[in-house]
Amino acid sequence: MLNEVRWFALEPEVRHAFSLCRVREAGTPDEWYDPLGVVQVPVDRQVPDKLRDGLLPWALATLAAGGYGFGRYHAGYSTLDEDGEPDKALASEDINWSGSSVLVPADQPPGS
Numbered sequence: 001m002l003n004e005v006r007w008f009a010l011e012p013e014v015r016h017a018f019s020l021c022r023v024r025e026a027g028t029p030d031e032w033y034d035p036l037g038v039v040q041v042p043v044d045r046q047v048p049d050k051l052r053d054g055l056l057p058w059a060l061a062t063l064a065a066g067g068y069g070f071g072r073y074h075a076g077y078s079t080l081d082e083d084g085e086p087d088k089a090l091a092s093e094d095i096n097w098s099g100s101s102v103l104v105p106a107d108q109p110p111g112s
Contacts, residue, residue, distance in 0.1 A: 015080040016043050018058050023072040052091045063097050070099045
């Protein structure tokens with residue numbers, strides 16, 4: 001019908017974010033995550049995977065700029081729920097941080 005108007009419900013926009021947590025009691029059965037912050041990030045609809053590639057550089061820059069001390073950290077890329085909390089995980093990185101750079105495990109001797 002030419003003069004008929006139909007309304008369609010718009011799907012809610014999915015929001016995406018990077019989050020950073022300090023891992024407490026790392027490597028034990030009592031391990032837990034202490035949230036340090038969540039930052040909403042815009043999604044480029046043409047290249048949605050671009051955000052995955054940006055997670056680790058963002059986390060390292062955040063750790064360096066924030067003066068975070070020695071420890072294990074967890075960075076996540078996820079959707080956000082209606083309360084602005086991380087929801088569906090899309091990518092994650094575990095980072096062992098010296099207080100100024102990433103700690104890299106020493107090479108093990110051959111045969112060990």
